[in-house]
Amino acid sequence: MISNNYVINVIRFVLLVLVQVLVFNRLNFFGFINPMVYILFLYWYPIKQNRAAFIGLCFLLGLSIDFLSDTMAINTAATITIAYLRPIIMRFVFGVNYEFQNFKLGNATRVQQFAFLALLIVVHHLVFFTLEIFSFSNLLLILKKVFSTSTTTLVLCLLFSSLFSVKKE
Amino acid sequence: MQQIINFILRYRNFILYVFLMIISLGFTIQSHSYHQSHFFNSSSWVAGNIYETSFGITSYFDLATENKKLVEENKKLQILLLNENGSTVSKLDSTQMAYVVNSGQVIKNSYADPRNYITINKGESDRIKQDMGVITSEGILGIIENTSSNFATVQSILNENSNINAKLKNTNNFGSLKWNARTYNEVQLVDIPRLVPLVIGDTIVTGGMSSIFPENVLIGTIKKFDLNDSKSFWNIEVALFNDMTNIKNVYIVSNTDRKEIIALQEETKSND
Incomplete structure (x- = not known):
């Protein structure tokens, strides 16, 4: 069961990187929107796991995306930020429930899942576009990009997560 | 402790x-x-091969339009060649050439970021080096930034760090070409003095000040212009000839005199 989990996560990692780089980085919806679906990795990752290992893994994930899309280390910075903040976001969204041993993402309500995903995406995009544009004089541009890209990413992630839904056990 | x-x-x-x-x-x-x-950078072996594989699959879809473009360009060059006076054979001696041209194909392109880089499938083994110019049949594209043995990344003109010498075709006044990261079909030409008369639709070409691009490579046309904050220079919006979203075949241009020019400029500077 444990090795099975590892295999699934490795496959997910590789597929999400390839899909992101080869498909979604070339989408250029309205000329500038490139949704970042690889955030789903953090959404799907098992909850009760070593936190340091998780942050390390997310560092690798961001690094591989950056490596392939010539964005320096912006994706890495944004990804490790949400990896670090994930337990805090979960506690905020799921309340005390999430501390229980048998808590699973599939057991949470639709609204909670949606809120969790949306928070991950918004924080990620905020860090990402702030670093990418790198000047607060362009605050409006940053907000515009965060808003439009977050919406697109959220819609696509919801579609993906319902397509490959985690089975309710 | x-x-x-x-x-x-x-x-x-x-x-x-x-x-x-x-x-x-x-x-x-x-x-x-x-x-x-x-x-x-995506000129590395792993990244290059991933993009090369994906390019191998997708490149078939627009072969017809790419072929048409290349035939058009051949036609243009044929006309130039046939109208040339005298023999062309003696001019094809490679030791006499000021510019050496290499061809390549774009395997990864981006234009939505503030700093865009393009990856091409030619590298050090094809004698591609940093700071060579990259152009297409329609205009300039960028400058080689990093190379590996088989791939190279190009700093696109759609990059905030990009700074290229450009001039007005009819008056020869020169300025620098930059990008404000807003739209992918417009770049900005700055530092043209206010005395210079401008007309919308004027052609902008590369200037002779750089040792990277040959002079008179097409860039775009003037779309809009107004005075900058100090009211002494023009800010010019240039509409690019190149469709930056759809680029496949490119030419890498290297100036054979570049080393000499750079060495001379360094020497002059150090003598000051």
Whole structure:
């Protein structure tokens, strides 16, 4: 069961990187929107796991995306930020429930899942576009990009997560 | 001592996060200077091969239009060649040429970021080096930034760090070509003095000041112009001839005299 989990996560990692780089980085919806679906990795990752290992893994994930899309280390910075903040976001969204041993993402309500995903995406995009544009004089541009890209990413992630839904056990 | 260890153990995730964040910020800030980081670029072997494979699959879809473009360009060059006076044979001696041209294909393109880079499938084994110019049949594209043995990344003109010498075709007044990261079909030409008369639709070409591009390579036309804050120079919006979203075949141009020019300029500077 444990090795099975590892295999699934490795496959997910590789597929999400390839899909992101080869498909979604070339989408250029309205000329500038490139949704970042690889955030789903953090959404799907098992909850009760070593936190340091998780942050390390997310560092690798961001690094591989950056490596392939010539964005320096912006994706890495944004990804490790949400990896670090994930337990805090979960506690905020799921309340005390999430501390229980048998808590699973599939057991949470639709609204909670949606809120969790949306928070991950918004924080990620905020860090990402702030670093990418790198000047607060362009605050409006940053907000515009965060808003439009977050919406697109959220819609696509919801579609993906319902397509490959985690089975309710 | 015990307390320090306890402290580290307690906040180990936070320390790890801060450590990784510093690494990634380091790489990011480094890139805001002139040259791209050597670790993070898609000219590497792994990235290059992934894009090459994907290019191999998708390149078939627009072969027809690409062929048409190349035939058009051949036609143009044939006309030039046939109307040339005298023999052309004697001019094809490679030791006499000021510019050497190599061809390549774009395997990865981006135009939505503030700093865009393009990856091409030619590298050091084809004698591609940093700071060579990249052009297409319609106009300029960028400058070679990093190379590996089989791939190279190009700093696109759609890059905030890009700065290229350009001039007005009819008056020869020169300025620098930059990009404000707004739209992918417009770049900005600055530092043209206010005395210069401008007309919308005028052609902008590369200037002779750079040792990277040949003079008179097409860039675009004037779309809009107004005075800058100091009211003494024009800010010109240039509509590009190139469709930056759809580029496949490119030419890499290298100036054979570049080394000599650079050496001479360095020497002059050090004599001051």
